[in-house]
Amino acid sequence: MKAKQTGFWALILVFFISSLFIYSCSKKAVKSEGIVSKPPTAVEDEAEKAKKRVRIKEQELSEQELRERALREEEAKRLQTASDKAHFESEDIYFEFDQYILSDTAKQNLNKKAQWLKDYPSAKALIEGHCDERGSAEYNLALGQKRADAAMQYLVSLGISANRISTISFGKEKPVDSGSNESAWAKNRRAHFILK
Amino acid sequence: MCKSILKFSLIFALTVIFGLGFLVVPYAHSDRVYLDIDSPTAKKIPIVIPDFKNQGALDAALGNATASLLMRDLVFTGYFQTIDPKGFLGRPDEPGSIDFNAWTLTGADLLVKGSYYLSGAQLKLEMRLYDLLQGKSILGKEYQVSSRDYPLAIHRFADEILFLLTGEHGPFQTRIAFISTTTGKKEIYSADFDGTNFQRLTNHNSITLTPRWSPRGDEIAYTSYKDGTPAVYLLHLPGLQSSRISSRPGVNITPAWYPDGESLAVALNYQGTSQILHLNRNGTSIRKLTQSWGIEVSPSWSPDGKQMAFVSNRSGSPQIYILNVGTLEVRRLTFQGNYNVGPVWSPKGNLIAYAGRVGSQFQIFTVSPSGGDPQRLTASGNNESPDFSPDGGMIIFSSNRHGKSAVYVMNANGANQKRITYLSGEQTSPSWCPRKLGE
Numbered sequence: 001m002k003a004k005q006t007g008f009w010a011l012i013l014v015f016f017i018s019s020l021f022i023y024s025c026s027k028k029a030v031k032s033e034g035i036v037s038k039p040p041t042a043v044e045d046e047a048e049k050a051k052k053r054v055r056i057k058e059q060e061l062s063e064q065e066l067r068e069r070a071l072r073e074e075e076a077k078r079l080q081t082a083s084d085k086a087h088f089e090s091e092d093i094y095f096e097f098d099q100y101i102l103s104d105t106a107k108q109n110l111n112k113k114a115q116w117l118k119d120y121p122s123a124k125a126l127i128e129g130h131c132d133e134r135g136s137a138e139y140n141l142a143l144g145q146k147r148a149d150a151a152m153q154y155l156v157s158l159g160i161s162a163n164r165i166s167t168i169s170f171g172k173e174k175p176v177d178s179g180s181n182e183s184a185w186a187k188n189r190r191a192h193f194i195l196k
Numbered sequence: 197m198c199k200s201i202l203k204f205s206l207i208f209a210l211t212v213i214f215g216l217g218f219l220v221v222p223y224a225h226s227d228r229v230y231l232d233i234d235s236p237t238a239k240k241i242p243i244v245i246p247d248f249k250n251q252g253a254l255d256a257a258l259g260n261a262t263a264s265l266l267m268r269d270l271v272f273t274g275y276f277q278t279i280d281p282k283g284f285l286g287r288p289d290e291p292g293s294i295d296f297n298a299w300t301l302t303g304a305d306l307l308v309k310g311s312y313y314l315s316g317a318q319l320k321l322e323m324r325l326y327d328l329l330q331g332k333s334i335l336g337k338e339y340q341v342s343s344r345d346y347p348l349a350i351h352r353f354a355d356e357i358l359f360l361l362t363g364e365h366g367p368f369q370t371r372i373a374f375i376s377t378t379t380g381k382k383e384i385y386s387a388d389f390d391g392t393n394f395q396r397l398t399n400h401n402s403i404t405l406t407p408r409w410s411p412r413g414d415e416i417a418y419t420s421y422k423d424g425t426p427a428v429y430l431l432h433l434p435g436l437q438s439s440r441i442s443s444r445p446g447v448n449i450t451p452a453w454y455p456d457g458e459s460l461a462v463a464l465n466y467q468g469t470s471q472i473l474h475l476n477r478n479g480t481s482i483r484k485l486t487q488s489w490g491i492e493v494s495p496s497w498s499p500d501g502k503q504m505a506f507v508s509n510r511s512g513s514p515q516i517y518i519l520n521v522g523t524l525e526v527r528r529l530t531f532q533g534n535y536n537v538g539p540v541w542s543p544k545g546n547l548i549a550y551a552g553r554v555g556s557q558f559q560i561f562t563v564s565p566s567g568g569d570p571q572r573l574t575a576s577g578n579n580e581s582p583d584f585s586p587d588g589g590m591i592i593f594s595s596n597r598h599g600k601s602a603v604y605v606m607n608a609n610g611a612n613q614k615r616i617t618y619l620s621g622e623q624t625s626p627s628w629c630p631r632k633l634g635e
Binding site (some may be wrong): 098134135136137138139141142143145146149153167168169170173 | 463514
């Protein structure tokens with residue numbers, strides 16, 4: 001009976017010791033694993049950081065690019081607006097002698113002006129009607145009014161509110177070209193547009 | 197000398213009106229017809245005017261100025277031919293004794309002898325017209341004016357001569373208005389009938405157009421951009437205040453006085469096109485006179501106010517039409533050429549003058565208001581904006597025949613065309629005041 005008990009405790013002891021051994025081994029193993037895995041981890045961090053830096057840099061770059069692009073676009077848009085505005089004011093429409101019928105070219109020009117007026121709904125325009133030097137000053141005053149009115153009516157037909165447009169005739173009083181030849185006359189028979 | 201002064205004071209009782217005294221010496225009008233101004237082939241009357249004689253102690257040195265101004269006035273009409281008094285070889289004339297035969301040998305048919313007497317600032321002028329063929333005086337007048345105003349007396353005597361010889365008054369006591377760019381801007385100017393004594397009437401510093409004298413001569417209706425848009429104004433003379441009478445949306449242009457001076461026809465925007473409306477002188481509407489979808493401008497009333505000439509493009513190009521004001525019926529007047537504008541009715545009602553395009557330039561025409569063949573009066577350069585003198589005998593117009601545009605006059609038959617404005621800049625759109633000065 002006593003021998004059975006001693007053997008039991010011995011077994012437990014062995015078990016205990018071996019378990020200790022196993023523990024220390026396993027602990028050693030974990031430890032050694034840690035040591036082994038340490039150098040690769042550091043490399044990885046550096047690479048990761050570098051990557052991140054690149055990513056951030058890339059991101060920064062693209063943000064700047066985006067900002068610049070936006071600025072460029074804004075500027076382009078601003079320039080476009082200014083240019084459209086300038087074109088709106090600088091591109092006259094032209095008429096035949098003693099006529100106030102709109103040519104196809106004049107209508108194309110007016111289509112652009114109508115679009116611009118739609119894009120800028122607060123803008124208001126003044127249309128000046130002008131004539132060449134031939135004919136009476138009096139008749140040309142009425143003719144210039146007809147030209148301005150024709151341009152206005154076309155813009156209104158494209159959906160521009162009539163209260164955004166006003167007209168005035170200068171007859172033959174304000175030629176752009178003071179010459180007395182067909183090329184000067186052709187330039188002077190015009191409707192001129194001014195944004196208010 | 198004293199004797200002659202005494203003689204003057206005995207013979208003449210002086211009437212003073214507005215500082216200008218005059219007296220009619222009762223010479224019977226001759227039955228002889230001197231000048232048929234309606235005849236296109238009328239021969240010019242040769243006339244001689246020696247320097248006026250000084251009758252006083254003070255010599256105002258006006259002898260040549262007075263005689264040459266009278267000659268200039270008479271020649272201006274186109275009815276007279278100047279004869280040089282140096283051709284007179286007879287004995288010096290004594291008062292009451294004139295060597296008619298010797299004067300006839302100069303080639304003249306008529307002789308004017310004048311004398312003046314200066315007393316302080318007052319000038320007494322005596323002038324007599326002699327018919328050399330009949331050997332007698334046919335007109336005599338004495339005027340008393342301040343010496344500075346002697347031209348008024350000369351102009352008045354010239355008018356008397358013309359009335360005696362033609363039955364029509366001359367333009368010598370009238371004013372004209374026109375547009376000039378002398379300042380760089382279009383402003384209204386006025387001047388004597390011959391372009392002298394000019395004066396700027398507006399200072400709008402804008403675009404100012406189409407001055408039109410009122411029938412009474414105390415206002416000028418016109419168009420100006422001075423407040424931004426083409427509006428119609430009245431300029432009140434002599435104070436030169438202007439009042440706006442119509443600034444409706446669009447054009448307010450080409451005012452034309454109704455004969456009574458109480459209303460005007462004006463071209464206005466009406467439903468998108470320029471139409472002619474009859475407005476009160478305060479600008480309120482009386483009624484609409486024309487009806488078309490085209491352009492209608494430049495009205496001119498007949499002297500009786502029953503008809504109105506105007507420009508319309510209802511046929512496709514500007515032409516002149518006549519409106520029956522009672523019925524509002526319209527008939528077309530011009531059929532020659534494709535651009536006829538600026539009609540103006542003669543004061544006698546028998547002619548309408550206008551500018552019509554021939555080739556690339558405008559010429560002045562006249563035509564009977566009842567129609568028929570127009571008569572072309574001008575040939576070279578652009579000739580525009582005709583207007584009649586108050587008696588209808590002359591036409592004022594603008595022309596660029598010598599380069600820049602200036603004001604010219606001619607007889608109503610086109611004879612005797614001459615330039616009368618020599619200001620810097622360009623002169624356009626003349627209007628002849630229907631009233632004589634001081635009337």
